[in-house]
Amino acid sequence: MTERKWLSRRALLAAGSLAATGAPALGAEPQGRRLGEGRRFYGERSPFETSARSFGASTLPVPTGASRTPLQDLFGIITPSALHFERHHSGVPAIDPAAHALVIHGLVEWPLRLSMSDLRRFPSVSRIHFIECAGNGGREHRGDPGATAALSHGLLSCSEWSGILLRTLLQEVGARPTARWIIAEGADASRHVRSIPIEKALDDTIIAYGQNGEALRPEQGYPLRLVVPGWEGNVSVKWLQRLQVAEEPAMARDEAAVYTDFMPNGRSLHFTFEQEANSVITRPSGGQHLERRGFHEISGLAWSGRGRIAKVEVSTDQGRTWHAAELQGPVFTKALTRFRLPWRWSGGETTLESRATDETGYVQPTREALVAKRGLTPGPDGFLHYHGIKRWFVKASGEVSHV
Amino acid sequence: MTERKWLSRRALLAAGSLAATGAPALGAEPQGRRLGEGRRFYGERSPFETSARSFGASTLPVPTGASRTPLQDLFGIITPSALHFERHHSGVPAIDPAAHALVIHGLVEWPLRLSMSDLRRFPSVSRIHFIECAGNGGREHRGDPGATAALSHGLLSCSEWSGILLRTLLQEVGARPTARWIIAEGADASRHVRSIPIEKALDDTIIAYGQNGEALRPEQGYPLRLVVPGWEGNVSVKWLQRLQVAEEPAMARDEAAVYTDFMPNGRSLHFTFEQEANSVITRPSGGQHLERRGFHEISGLAWSGRGRIAKVEVSTDQGRTWHAAELQGPVFTKALTRFRLPWRWSGGETTLESRATDETGYVQPTREALVAKRGLTPGPDGFLHYHGIKRWFVKASGEVSHV
Numbered sequence: 001m002t003e004r005k006w007l008s009r010r011a012l013l014a015a016g017s018l019a020a021t022g023a024p025a026l027g028a029e030p031q032g033r034r035l036g037e038g039r040r041f042y043g044e045r046s047p048f049e050t051s052a053r054s055f056g057a058s059t060l061p062v063p064t065g066a067s068r069t070p071l072q073d074l075f076g077i078i079t080p081s082a083l084h085f086e087r088h089h090s091g092v093p094a095i096d097p098a099a100h101a102l103v104i105h106g107l108v109e110w111p112l113r114l115s116m117s118d119l120r121r122f123p124s125v126s127r128i129h130f131i132e133c134a135g136n137g138g139r140e141h142r143g144d145p146g147a148t149a150a151l152s153h154g155l156l157s158c159s160e161w162s163g164i165l166l167r168t169l170l171q172e173v174g175a176r177p178t179a180r181w182i183i184a185e186g187a188d189a190s191r192h193v194r195s196i197p198i199e200k201a202l203d204d205t206i207i208a209y210g211q212n213g214e215a216l217r218p219e220q221g222y223p224l225r226l227v228v229p230g231w232e233g234n235v236s237v238k239w240l241q242r243l244q245v246a247e248e249p250a251m252a253r254d255e256a257a258v259y260t261d262f263m264p265n266g267r268s269l270h271f272t273f274e275q276e277a278n279s280v281i282t283r284p285s286g287g288q289h290l291e292r293r294g295f296h297e298i299s300g301l302a303w304s305g306r307g308r309i310a311k312v313e314v315s316t317d318q319g320r321t322w323h324a325a326e327l328q329g330p331v332f333t334k335a336l337t338r339f340r341l342p343w344r345w346s347g348g349e350t351t352l353e354s355r356a357t358d359e360t361g362y363v364q365p366t367r368e369a370l371v372a373k374r375g376l377t378p379g380p381d382g383f384l385h386y387h388g389i390k391r392w393f394v395k396a397s398g399e400v401s402h403v
Numbered sequence: 404m405t406e407r408k409w410l411s412r413r414a415l416l417a418a419g420s421l422a423a424t425g426a427p428a429l430g431a432e433p434q435g436r437r438l439g440e441g442r443r444f445y446g447e448r449s450p451f452e453t454s455a456r457s458f459g460a461s462t463l464p465v466p467t468g469a470s471r472t473p474l475q476d477l478f479g480i481i482t483p484s485a486l487h488f489e490r491h492h493s494g495v496p497a498i499d500p501a502a503h504a505l506v507i508h509g510l511v512e513w514p515l516r517l518s519m520s521d522l523r524r525f526p527s528v529s530r531i532h533f534i535e536c537a538g539n540g541g542r543e544h545r546g547d548p549g550a551t552a553a554l555s556h557g558l559l560s561c562s563e564w565s566g567i568l569l570r571t572l573l574q575e576v577g578a579r580p581t582a583r584w585i586i587a588e589g590a591d592a593s594r595h596v597r598s599i600p601i602e603k604a605l606d607d608t609i610i611a612y613g614q615n616g617e618a619l620r621p622e623q624g625y626p627l628r629l630v631v632p633g634w635e636g637n638v639s640v641k642w643l644q645r646l647q648v649a650e651e652p653a654m655a656r657d658e659a660a661v662y663t664d665f666m667p668n669g670r671s672l673h674f675t676f677e678q679e680a681n682s683v684i685t686r687p688s689g690g691q692h693l694e695r696r697g698f699h700e701i702s703g704l705a706w707s708g709r710g711r712i713a714k715v716e717v718s719t720d721q722g723r724t725w726h727a728a729e730l731q732g733p734v735f736t737k738a739l740t741r742f743r744l745p746w747r748w749s750g751g752e753t754t755l756e757s758r759a760t761d762e763t764g765y766v767q768p769t770r771e772a773l774v775a776k777r778g779l780t781p782g783p784d785g786f787l788h789y790h791g792i793k794r795w796f797v798k799a800s801g802e803v804s805h806v
Contacts, residue, residue: 075617122700210477
């Protein structure tokens with residue numbers, strides 16, 4: 001332990017004056033000398049913390065729309081529930097859980113109406129998964145990159161979800177052999193509906209009532225939602241009130257008209273469920289500023305709707321060379337994965353970008369490769385399922401920018 | 404999928420009327436028909452949710468004291484930051500992070516004063532660990548068991564902590580070969596001080612600035628704290644402002660006078676750091692009520708300061724027979740571990756209790772075995788390090804109680 005490694009010579013000089021005094025020099029303005037605040041029943045963050053969801057520009061009538069998670073301010077893989085991104089089509093309903101129920105009917109032996117209390121009696125699970133809006137990165141696709149990680153990738157969050165596996169409930173109601181789809185309906189004013197193939201319903205789909213240890217937040221579907229791991233966010237139906245077991249999908253508005261992908265040949269894709277391997281450097285990222293040359297940690301998030309992240313590579317030289325980043329373990333399937341790489345900034349202009357590979361071997365493509373495949377014609381809900389490599393620009397001033 | 408498994412005959416009868424209608428009968432009072440609320444910059448929980456930290460009886464002057472996590476209301480393993488237990492000796496200081504610094508001095512080559520901005524440049528980690536107050540369960544020890552899981556075991560919480568490994572900083576300042584202890588000081592009014600052996604400091608101790616994705620909460624040490632995984636909570640010094648590298652411990656008040664364990668022979672133990680293997684059933688638990696006979700899921704939390712939980716056994720018949728509970732994976736070291744066991748309540752009086760075994764083979768003892776070893780003379784801060792088996796009583800009425 002005799003070699004200083006991380007801090008710059010400038011920091012060492014500053015520290016030298018401390019050594020010269022022979023005694024610990026505390027902050028110039030010692031804080032906390034007075035008796036502090038008392039206990040609280042339910043805590044709040046420090047008033048010095050102001051990180052917030054960003055609304056961006058929206059042409060939608062209030063209160064519909066989206067808000068984005070400030071990924072650039074966050075640590076680890078858990079998104080604070082207060083900062084989980086929002087996307088709703090008719091506002092956030094205020095639902096009394098005592099009056100809420102889930103109806104399961106259709107191709108089943110025993111249709112059921114389950115109260116929240118009934119649901120709490122079933123065997124439960126808790127799992128860490130990301131949820132990402134299909135439209136995340138849409139502005140990157142159309143060539144108008146987001147100025148911050150929130151604006152470029154912030155329709156993305158990760159929570160510990162608690163609830164019941166949907167397959168447990170399907171066993172309970174006795175789904176019939178002809179069942180092929182589950183049609184889920186929310187209790188928001190728009191009665192949002194999506195259809196899910198029976199295979200996914202019997203795999204890892206969760207009927208969730210808990211988020212990060214406590215009840216779901218209202219904007220995340222309180223008191224009950226679907227969590228369909230790895231799939232585009234809007235199939236994880238919030239404020240869930242009805243599951244119909246059926247032979248055919250509902251062909252609801254949000255799967256037949258919007259939330260479809262336009263292709264260059266003029267056709268469109270329906271039921272493009274899986275979110276592909278993706279990543280973004282969150283620190284340093286757009287809007288941040290490198291105060292000093294020397295060591296900085298590059299840190300970011302990678303994820304894939306197809307399983308675990310296997311590898312993240314980072315380039316700090318316009319993509320000429322790539323370095324394997326460290327992945328924070330354990331790596332969960334269909335969850336945000338934190339990656340980190342030590343980096344020494346020499347003070348000049350450079351670029352920072354990351355490239356994820358998932359356990360299926362799928363490698364995150366460049367924007368150019370995606371555009372060649374998908375074209376530049378937006379669908380009715382904009383560009384969906386964009387997952388191209390994101391490049392940040394570091395200026396000589398230390399400013400980090402999207403251009 | 405033709406056999407109903409979990410719900411009672413009574414629930415089936417209720418569901419039958421639903422089948423008879425031939426169409427889904429939604430709730431009698433459909434909710435969410437009107438346009439809902441708009442987006443928010445920083446979310447809040449539903450007004451229908453009222454779970455809170457409990458203060459219990461305290462004879463300490465305000466604002467010092469403790470508040471307890473409502474374990475009985477929580478899901479999974481992450482404790483919502485707003486419900487993380489509190490224990491502070493002189494209130495919660497309001498610290499401006501821009502004026503806060505960490506000084507490292509003593510037996511080091513290069514003493515340093517590090518701003519929060521400096522600290523963010525070092526290689527970081529995020530890890531899920533519990534923190535438990537040494538006094539957790541003290542009332543169980545003295546034979547006055549808590550009426551709820553909060554009151555019996557609620558000085559216990561678990562978070563994803565983000566920050567820097569202490570060993571990274573000790574390498575940076577060049578700790579000298581004679582260094583044996585790290586003396587940590589907080590910036591609260593009492594200037595709380597604890598000493599940590601160098602081996603633990605070089606192992607898994609974290610200088611944390613993040614909690615569950617965002618900055619530490621004020622009552623958890625904002626903007627900087629130690630997290631000493633698996634050890635009694637008060638060595639995880641909050642509002643951390645100073646680390647002195649030394650040959651001897653400070654023998655500070657909270658390690659020489661209080662936070663010591665009285666033994667039956669009249670002597671007391673100092674530096675009893677590790678929290679032993681422990682567990683508690685949180686559902687059904689004291690204060691809850693079983694509405695119906697039939698299937699209920701038993702769920703609870705187990706933890707050990709010595710590593711991973713290897714096994715949790717549950718008895719529902721006064722300890723005559725024990726059944727292995729399912730552990731929610733991945734099981735993290737020195738983290739809360741959720742266990743679950745399906746159980747069918749026949750409607751009569753019974754008991755529910757859990758027994759944890761950790762990866763070292765240590766088996767959670769009965770209260771009787773602990774009292775035989777530790778006696779019934781409280782130390783200056785009450786009974787510490789209690790970890791006996793907790794038994795809940797189920798009455799024929801369905802009421803769950805501590806007696």
